[in-house]
Amino acid sequence: MAIELLIGAIKAIIVLLMVLQLSAILLWFERKGSALIQDRIGANRAAITGFGRRLGMPNLGFVNTLMADPLKLFTKEDFVPAGADKFLHALAPFLAMFPVLITFAVVPFGDVLIIGDQHINLQAANLNVAALYILATIGLGVYGVALGGWASNNRWALLGGIRATAQMISYELAMGLAIVSMVMTYGTLDLQAMCHAQSGVWFGWLPRWGIFVQPIAFLLLLTAGMAESKRVPFDLPEGESELIAGYFTEYSGGKQAVFMLIDFAEIVLVSALVTTFFFGGWNFPWLYPDGFHLPGGAHLGLPNVAVAIIEVITFTVKVVAFCWLQILARWTLPRFRYDQLMRLGWKGLLPVGLANVVVTACVIVFAGV
Amino acid sequence: MPLWLFIFLAALSIIAAAGLILQRHPVHSLLALVLTLIVIGILFIGLGATTVGFLQMIVYAGAIMILFLFVIWLLNLQTQPLEGGRLALKFLGALGSAALIAELLVFVLHLPAPLGHNQPVAIDYGSIARLAQGLFTSYLVAFEVTSILLLVGVVGAVALARRTTAEGAPGGSP
Amino acid sequence: MAPPSYFMGLSAILFCIGVAGVLLRRNIIIIFMSIELMLNAVNLAFVALSRAWGSVDGQAIVFFVMTVAAAEAAVGLGIILSIYRNRETVNADEINLMRW
Numbered sequence: 328m329a330i331e332l333l334i335g336a337i338k339a340i341i342v343l344l345m346v347l348q349l350s351a352i353l354l355w356f357e358r359k360g361s362a363l364i365q366d367r368i369g370a371n372r373a374a375i376t377g378f379g380r381r382l383g384m385p386n387l388g389f390v391n392t393l394m395a396d397p398l399k400l401f402t403k404e405d406f407v408p409a410g411a412d413k414f415l416h417a418l419a420p421f422l423a424m425f426p427v428l429i430t431f432a433v434v435p436f437g438d439v440l441i442i443g444d445q446h447i448n449l450q451a452a453n454l455n456v457a458a459l460y461i462l463a464t465i466g467l468g469v470y471g472v473a474l475g476g477w478a479s480n481n482r483w484a485l486l487g488g489i490r491a492t493a494q495m496i497s498y499e500l501a502m503g504l505a506i507v508s509m510v511m512t513y514g515t516l517d518l519q520a521m522c523h524a525q526s527g528v529w530f531g532w533l534p535r536w537g538i539f540v541q542p543i544a545f546l547l548l549l550t551a552g553m554a555e556s557k558r559v560p561f562d563l564p565e566g567e568s569e570l571i572a573g574y575f576t577e578y579s580g581g582k583q584a585v586f587m588l589i590d591f592a593e594i595v596l597v598s599a600l601v602t603t604f605f606f607g608g609w610n611f612p613w614l615y616p617d618g619f620h621l622p623g624g625a626h627l628g629l630p631n632v633a634v635a636i637i638e639v640i641t642f643t644v645k646v647v648a649f650c651w652l653q654i655l656a657r658w659t660l661p662r663f664r665y666d667q668l669m670r671l672g673w674k675g676l677l678p679v680g681l682a683n684v685v686v687t688a689c690v691i692v693f694a695g696v
Numbered sequence: 697m698p699l700w701l702f703i704f705l706a707a708l709s710i711i712a713a714a715g716l717i718l719q720r721h722p723v724h725s726l727l728a729l730v731l732t733l734i735v736i737g738i739l740f741i742g743l744g745a746t747t748v749g750f751l752q753m754i755v756y757a758g759a760i761m762i763l764f765l766f767v768i769w770l771l772n773l774q775t776q777p778l779e780g781g782r783l784a785l786k787f788l789g790a791l792g793s794a795a796l797i798a799e800l801l802v803f804v805l806h807l808p809a810p811l812g813h814n815q816p817v818a819i820d821y822g823s824i825a826r827l828a829q830g831l832f833t834s835y836l837v838a839f840e841v842t843s844i845l846l847l848v849g850v851v852g853a854v855a856l857a858r859r860t861t862a863e864g865a866p867g868g869s870p
Numbered sequence: 871m872a873p874p875s876y877f878m879g880l881s882a883i884l885f886c887i888g889v890a891g892v893l894l895r896r897n898i899i900i901i902f903m904s905i906e907l908m909l910n911a912v913n914l915a916f917v918a919l920s921r922a923w924g925s926v927d928g929q930a931i932v933f934f935v936m937t938v939a940a941a942e943a944a945v946g947l948g949i950i951l952s953i954y955r956n957r958e959t960v961n962a963d964e965i966n967l968m969r970w
Binding site: 698699702706709710713714716717722725726729732733736739740743744745747748751752755756759760763764767768770771773776785786789790792793796797800801803804805806812813814815816817821822826827829830831834835838839842845846848849850852853854855856857859 | 871938
């Protein structure tokens with residue numbers, strides 16, 4: 328009993344740290360990636376008391392930038408505007424952060440790791456209603472944004488908060504429908520079981536990934552996920568040219584850092600969900616629990632620890648690939664106007680999602696899949 | 697769920713419910729209600745009804761309460777001043793509520809023996825499959841009627857909330 | 871495991887707090903939220919008893935109660951908005967045109 332608690336705690340801490348580190352690295356990705364796309368150099372100089380210069384390397388590049396940015400944010404004055412609701416103003420960032428982080432508890436980052444006689448399921452919490460849990464936490468994520476905009480006693484922040492809330496609850500529906508069609512395809516709500524169902528091959532060489540079965544649901548989930556996390560092209564709630572910073576205008580210092588971190592943590596979340604549902608999660612093509620079974624018939628036996636490590640690395644690479652895709656989309660596409668955004672959510676994605684569910688249901692019932 | 701966890705969650709929900717009726721600002725009351733709903737959802741999950749518990753969080757705490765929040769913003773409600781007067785109603789109301797609580801507690805803490813403990817249930821007791829089996833066989837008519845009810849609710853809410861042309865153009869997006 | 875009577879006791883207390891909210895507060899929105907609290911207390915009683923009997927009927931009923939509460943909340947808030955547009959107030963004491 329105690330050893331299981333300990334293993335669970337270690338898994339939870341590892342997942343949390345993985346997410347937070349990835350979010351911080353994505354910040355650097357974003358700055359340098361956007362610089363590459365826009366044909367400029369980006370931020371490459373930072374000096375913490377001349378640290379780099381003394382070592383003979385004046386521009387330590389990403390290490391300095393990665394450390395300097397958060398350090399600057401956390402040492403700034405924490406300013407609460409006059410007339411603002413102090414308690415809610417302080418609570419909002421953390422209320423917004425909490426649902427994003429706890430959703431990662433059900434994302435499987437590997438298969439079973441066998442140490443001694445312990446079979447450790449590489450998933451922080453093995454819920455058998457994991458898909459429902461994801462929908463619940465995404466639904467709860469609206470409160471932090473809404474309250475952050477309202478508690479600032481600033482009508483532009485409130486406007487940004489209202490826009491963000493309306494956008495989030497609209498695109499939750501499309502996300503829910505995409506997840507429902509995947510649940511119907513795999514017949515289970517459990518994410519680890521879905522990943523297991525995506526191992527193996529068709530025709531001897533094509534991996535059984537979800538994207539080959541439900542391409543429309545993939546596009547739906549990716550689009551709705553990007554809209555949920557208020558990324559460009561859906562970032563009107565924090566439209567930089569219109570509302571300064573939207574719902575987090577009146578936040579400075581550590582709370583602003585938390586709001587920025589939420590942005591990147593949600594990128595990681597959407598990438599992790601897309602990977603798990605549509606790209607086989609931790610499945611490396613042709614990798615089975617006892618080693619590689621290549622299409623030609625070759626078999627390469629591997630110990631369980633090596634298989635687990637390859638699976639975790641595969642998962643991370645896939646997640647980072649989708650994070651990169653979302654960053655690319657941000658710096659390529661212009662922003663949607665608000666009515667275009669709502670029209671896309673309600674008149675575009677929702678009917679497509681419903682049609683997808685109906686078609687999936689018909690295929691399952693009539694083709695007996 | 698273990699007894700200590702139940703006591704903790706029960707105390708939390710009672711404090712949050714008391715916060716709902718005692719807070720001065722409607723938004724604070726709403727947040728207290730959201731906390732109550734989430735705690736009740738956790739109690740559902742602890743009782744084995746996982747689907748209904750998560751549905752509670754998705755539907756109630758995640759959607760209905762956002763609707764309330766929007767209406768509070770739309771009406772621009774501020775901190776309600778402490779209402780004085782009407783002491784007779786308050787006194788009698790408190791007395792009546794206390795009497796109701798006492799009577800109900802006496803009743804429920806001495807339930808007949810078959811209800812004094814939980815029946816053993818299957819491992820997938822609260823799963824979505826079992827709930828769906830019940831919904832689509834025994835309660836199919838109610839299920840279909842509920843969908844019509846929701847449609848009527850949507851149409852009614854839109855009809856009630858839209859501005860008539862006498863008050864200005866229908867509101868576009870904010 | 872707490873016996874079902876404890877859950878029923880909690881449901882009773884939450885219900886009574888909801889009743890107190892309806893009786894003691896004058897803001898219509900708070901009254902409405904107290905009504906939602908009462909509905910949730912009843913949901914808790916349903917789920918606790920459904921577990922006590924070992925059947926899933928209570929949960930199906932909770933499903934319907936939740937749906938009806940959602941529809942009722944939407945329509946009720948629409949009515950409150952109409953009242954506000956006509957009377958400029960959400961204080962239940964001042965909406966007394968039909969009182970004797």
